Amino acid sequence: MSKLELLPAVDVRDGQAVRLVHGESGTETSYGSPLEAALAWQRSGAEWLHLVDLDAAFGTGDNRKLIAEVAGAMDIKVELSGGIRDDDTLAAALATGCTRVNLGTAALETPEWVAKVITEHGDRIAVGLDVRGTTLRGRGWTRDGGDLYETLERLDSEGCARYVVTDIAKDGTLQGPNLELLRNVCAATDRPVVASGGVSSLDDLRAIAALVPLGVEGSIVGKALYAEAFTLEEALEAVAR
Numbered sequence: 001m002s003k004l005e006l007l008p009a010v011d012v013r014d015g016q017a018v019r020l021v022h023g024e025s026g027t028e029t030s031y032g033s034p035l036e037a038a039l040a041w042q043r044s045g046a047e048w049l050h051l052v053d054l055d056a057a058f059g060t061g062d063n064r065k066l067i068a069e070v071a072g073a074m075d076i077k078v079e080l081s082g083g084i085r086d087d088d089t090l091a092a093a094l095a096t097g098c099t100r101v102n103l104g105t106a107a108l109e110t111p112e113w114v115a116k117v118i119t120e121h122g123d124r125i126a127v128g129l130d131v132r133g134t135t136l137r138g139r140g141w142t143r144d145g146g147d148l149y150e151t152l153e154r155l156d157s158e159g160c161a162r163y164v165v166t167d168i169a170k171d172g173t174l175q176g177p178n179l180e181l182l183r184n185v186c187a188a189t190d191r192p193v194v195a196s197g198g199v200s201s202l203d204d205l206r207a208i209a210a211l212v213p214l215g216v217e218g219s220i221v222g223k224a225l226y227a228e229a230f231t232l233e234e235a236l237e238a239v240a241r
C-alpha cells in the first residue's frame, strides 16, 4: 500500500505567508516570509509544497514574482494554485518549474479552456474542488459554481488527472477533516484525490491515510503546522506506514 503524501501549505497574501479561517479574506494570521516557511518545510523532510497565491485567487492583485522565487528555490515538488485562469497565468505558473497546478475558478467558469489545457498538459493539471456541502465555490470561495458531483463527472470525462478536495467549512479551523466527503468523492471518481481542510492532529492524518486504498493520495497540512499542533517530522512519521 502506498503511503499518504503530505503537502505542507504556504499561502501568500500581500507578500506574507498567512493562514485563513474558512478561506475568508480578512481572517489572516501572518507567519512571515513565504520563502523561509517553504524552506523550513523542505528542511523538515517535505516531498511536496502546496503554494497558493491568495491575492490572485481573491482578485486583489498577485504575488507572481515572489511565488516564482519560492517555487524556483525548492528542490522538492511544488503544487501551485491561485488565480490560474487563462493562457497567460497558466504559462507563468508552469514556467516556475512547479510539478503541477491546481485550477479552481477556471474549472467552474471556463470549462472549455480547462478541457483544452488538460489535454495539453496532462497530469501537470489538477482541479481544486473547493466545496461547501456539495456546492463548488470559486473566485476566492465567494461565488457558487455548481454541483460537485456533476462537475466531477464532466472533468473525469475530459481526462482530469487528479482532484484537490477542500471542505471550506473545515479549512483553517483545526476541526478535523471531512472524511465522509473524501470517501464520497473517491467513490465517484477513479482519479487520485488530495485532501485539504481541517487537519488538526496526527490522528487526523492517520484517518486520512486509512483512505489511501480508496483513492486518497495526499493531504495538505496548513494551520496545524503553523500552530505547532505537531511537527512536520512527526506528521511524516505518522503516515510513513
Ligand SMILES: O=C(O)c1ccccc1N[C@@H]1O[C@H](COP(=O)(O)O)[C@@H](O)[C@H]1O
Residues within 6 Å of the ligand: 011, 020, 022, 023, 024, 052, 054, 056, 057, 058, 081, 082, 083, 084, 085, 102, 103, 104, 105, 106, 128, 130, 138, 139, 140, 141, 164, 166, 171
Ligand atoms: O487556500 C485557501 O485558503 C484559499 C482560500 C480562498 C480561495 C482560494 C484558496 N486556495 C486555493 O486557490 C485555488 C483557487 O484559485 P482560483 O479559483 O483558481 O483562482 C484553489 O486551489 C484553492 O484551494
